[in-house]
Amino acid sequence: MAASDQLTSPGNKFELGFFSTGSTALYLAIRMKNVPTKTIVWVANRDLPLSGSSMIITINGDGYLVIVNGRTTYRVSDDDLSSSQNVSATLLDSGNLVLRNGNSEILWQSFDYPSNTFLPGMKLGYSKKTGKVWSLTSWLDQEDPNKGDFEMKMDSKTSDAFVLMRGNDTLWSSGAWNGKIFTFMPEMRLNYIFNYTVYSDENETYFSYSLYNSDILTRCILDISGQIGQLTWLESNQNWNLFWSQPRQSSCNIFNACGPFTSCSDGEYTRSCLCLRGFYPSERRIKQGQYGGCTRRSPLTCGTGDNRDRFFKMNNMRYPLSSTQQISSSYPFPSGPQVSSSDARTCEEACLNNCSCSAYAYNTSGHCLRWFGDILDLRQLSAKDTSGSTIFIRLAASEFDNGRGANKYIWIIAIPIVLLVLLLASFIVFWRRKSLKDKGEIDDTSQDILLFDVEMSVTTSSREISDSENAGKRTRKDTAFPLFSFTSISEATENFSLENKLGEGGFGPVYKGKLLNGQEVAVKRLSKRSGQGLEELKNETILIAKLQHRNLVRLLGCCLEQGEKILIYEFMPNKSLDSFLFGSNNQGLLDWGTRVRIIEGIAQGLLYLHQYSRLRIIHRDLKASNILLDSEMNPKISDFGLARMFGGDKLQANTNRIVGTYGYMSPEYAMEGLFSIKSDVFSFGVLLLEIVSGKKNTGFYHSSSLNLIGHAWTLLEGDRGVELVDSKLEGQVSYPMLLRYIHVALLCVQEMAADRPTMSEVVSMLTNELTVLSSPKKPAYSNARSATNKSNRPCNKPATFSVNNVTVSQMEPR
Structure with a gap:
């Protein structure tokens, strides 16, 4: 067989020939023929790259499979075949290359190598x-x-x-x-x-x-x-x-998992690779999980005086696995982590005096360690692991000077900018008020709300100044929004006619409206009997006005006249997700690809609320009816009346007023009033199961599983997870992806909040197929009767329900 020829398996699945692996060299290899990537699965001459066009593959007189390239002969099969006669080679549909004798006995096969x-x-x-x-x-x-x-x-x-x-x-x-x-x-x-x-x-x-x-x-x-x-x-x-x-999980144990000058840390589901201070990511040729490492921002000077290199201290690290040298060995310290300052200084000087020294450490045994060249396999240990050591990374002096110089004048620059923004915000509000008043969409009774509007504008504009320190990664618009008169809203909704009514929740009805400029809107009219009042409306107004994300619904304005509390949103023509999942109309629009896009969009929106918005926001009522769909079926999280904000590093809180929806509530919230970002993660897990199955969580599915969570757990335990998929999706589903989604959902609905992943980890698990999943523990409520069963309501506990008998407005915790 010549260099340009290929041997193909009978079913056309594999082919043998001389192929390139990316460079100019050629290798005798077996690859998958019907895969566009032409994936190579076996290479004969791994240690001998070939070139030219004179190569042939043949069976010599002794029965060996050999590659002949000019005067060079490379023997592929090395078993003793000298006594064999009539040897032939066959490539099977399994991808196995076999040599047989005249009696069809297998003498050699590639599967053995x-x-x-x-x-x-x-x-x-x-x-x-x-x-x-x-x-x-x-x-x-x-x-x-x-x-x-x-x-x-x-x-x-x-x-x-x-x-x-x-x-x-x-x-x-x-x-x-x-x-x-x-x-x-x-x-x-x-x-x-x-x-x-x-x-x-x-x-x-x-x-x-x-x-x-x-x-x-x-x-x-x-x-x-x-x-x-x-x-x-x-x-x-x-x-x-x-x-x-x-x-x-322990992916940092792979040597040099992140590349040079990085620190690797193990998360619960993935590894995290961070550049060391003073370094930036090099070209990230990510090769199936291999990172390219980082490069110095400023080269070392190896100078003296003010230009002398300095060291950055890193605590709780595992030492890198690059070259080290012990230069001193003073006495061991009997009382623990005491270090002689003079010996430590000697160790630092020894590193500074060698221009190729990249880092040093002086440990509690009196040993000085130095690292030269690239720092490889440096690992950041978790706070629970106290076995770590301290290491000092060498940086150019400018890395320290630049930071100090930049901070020195920041307030001199920031103060006049803030004052200018305040004046500008006041002018904008004055102009907006005058414009709306001229149009008849606002009257003098709205004075208090306008003052509140000014406060929101100034707060947001001040945040722009703060965010500009982070290299101006995004430009924020002023979040001041218009106030509408009740007359204009009544006209837009044709006096809140039934024909324009889109639906009704625990807060009250929602109507479709059209403003004078032709823009379609959704008008949320807070019901006086809903139990939600000015506090909820103000809460939702503050939150949504400050949030900017493509998967969060956009608030256009509000109305507070004649005792009314009304919010005006962008109109979502496809209404809410529950109408597609559990309704009977337009089922064909919710195909597998659309569901995947909806799942990922909801996850991204929650991730923004939990991690990337100015304050950590807990939604507390995530459910299918609160996911709105735009004209292209993109999801937008809505209804922030029950949401709560956390500042700083606060992770959870307790409340005596439990709000939300049965079937989506985490156990620690429903029973104890404890809520955190993990409460939303639980709700997302339930929602994820509902999206892939097309079934409500609060239904009857199996004699031992009285809700969707338990049903999913039973199916996955029995290796029957594919049975959960919505029957309308037959022929569309990627089953490995489906099983992965079910697996992620069950991780989200675990009983203990600490066992659930964060939304950052959830997004990684959903969107990155290289992220490895841990095994979920038995989920909460997996054997419990549906929460909608009134007989299961805690005895002697007051409970107030909304008109749709699903959303809980208030309930005292046990």
């Missing part, structure tokens, strides 16, 4: 007789298939577990095989695709897997960063979907 890819039908293990090991080895980099740093193999000491090795160091273990899964890989049970097997007898022990559906394309790879991942090809997305990956 894996590279970095583990295909169905392959073995990973070892022979007890010959000592042969079947293992995966990573590539050297993305373009070089030569053996890299990492190897995954079966641990012969435990005989039924896998280990990830870097040289002689064990980085991770799969845990023992329990008959169905490896104990440290619980995600293996959450599948309907793979049939995993561990086989062991007196001759060999190995792990293998097969597919329930042979038409599925899949591969398990060991990538260049040491991550092991099982991927399946999604034809609908034309992309590889990550089904599971390892190591999980």
Whole structure:
């Protein structure tokens, strides 16, 4: 077979030929033929890149499969085949290249010599007789298939577990095989695709897997960063979907996981890679999880006097794994972390006097450590881990001077700007008031609200000055908004006619209206019997006026006349999400792609409220009816009347007034009045289950699962998670994505708030297929009767319900 020829498997699934891996070099390789990426799964000459067009692959007279390139002969098959006759090569639809003799006996096969890819039908293990090991080895980099740093193999000491090795160091273990899964890989049970097997007898022990559906394309790879991942090809997305990956959580244990001059810290679900102070991200060629590291902002001067380099102190760190040198060894300190200041100073000077020294540390045993060149594998330990050490990172003197100089004049610049903004805001409000009065949309009874409007304008404008210190990443508009007269709102809604009524909640009715300029609006008229009054309206007004996010509903103005409390919003033509999920109209609009967009939009909106808005905001009433949909079916979170703001680092609060909706309330809030960002996370988990299933949480689904949460848990436990999907989505769903969403939802509805992820982690789990999921604990209410069942209401506890008998306005906690 010549260099330009390919050998194709009978079913057209794989092809063998001379292929490039990205560089100009050629390798004899097997790749998937029907995948647009032409994914390579096996390489013969990993250690010998070839070039030219004179190469051929042939079987020589001794029965060996060889590559001939001019005078060079490279033997691919190295088993003893010298006595074999009539040897032929065949590429199977499994991706296995086999050599057979005239009796069709297999003499050699590529499956016995894996590279970095583990295909169905392959073995990973070892022979007890010959000592042969079947293992995966990573590539050297993305373009070089030569053996890299990492190897995954079966641990012969435990005989039924896998280990990830870097040289002689064990980085991770799969845990023992329990008959169905490896104990440290619980995600293996959450599948309907793979049939995993561990086989062991007196001759060999190995792990293998097969597919329930042979038409599925899949591969398990060991990538260049040491991550092991099982991927399946999604034809609908034309992309590889990550089904599971390892190591999980402790990803910082992978050597140099983030690149040079970074600190790596392990979150609950992902690793975080941060540049050290004085460094900025280099070109991030993110290669399947490998980060490019960071680069110095200012080069070291190695000078003297004012230009002399300085050190930045970092506490609770694990020392980097780059070169160190011990230069002094004073006495050990018997009483703990006492350090001789003179010896510590000597250690600092020793680093300063060597221009290639990048960092130093002086530990409690009196040892001075120095690091040279790139700082690799520096790790930030958690606050709970007290085993960390202090390290001093060398920076140019300008890194310290710039910060001091910048702060020195900030107030001199800021004060006149603030004064100017105050004057400008007052002028804008005066002009707006005059304009609205001329139009008849405002009268003199609105004086108090206008004063409140000025306060909001000044507060927001002052925040612009503060935010400008962060490099002006975004421009904010003044949040002053108009006040409407009751007459103009009455005309816009045709006197609040029933024909214009969009719906009604616990707060009161919502009407469609059209302003004089033709703009369509939604008018929320607070009901006098709702139990919500001026406090709720003022709360919602303050919050929404200050929030700027594409997944939050936009407030256009308000009306406070004749005893009315009215809010005017942008009009959402597709109404609320619940009408599509649980209604009977326009079901075709809510396809799988739309649901995915809605899920991600809601998550992004909540993330903004919890983390990126000026104050941490807890919504407290997230549900399907409070998710509005615009003309393009994009979600917008609405109804902030019950929301609460946290300032500073405050994480939770307690209330005697429990508000929200049964079925969406977290247990700690419903029972104890405790609310936090994790309360919203719980509500999001319920909403996520409702979106993928098209079912309400407060329904009857199974004899032992009296709500949707318990039903989902039962299905996932029984490897039947796909049964939860809405029947209207048949043929549209990406099932690995569906199972991932159900998994994330169950993480969100765990009973203990501390076990639930943050919305930042939820967004990462939903949008980044490389994010590994932990196993959820049994969710709250999983065996409880629906909260709408009145017989389950706590006895002798006063409760006031809204007119729709769903949203709770007030209830005393137990």
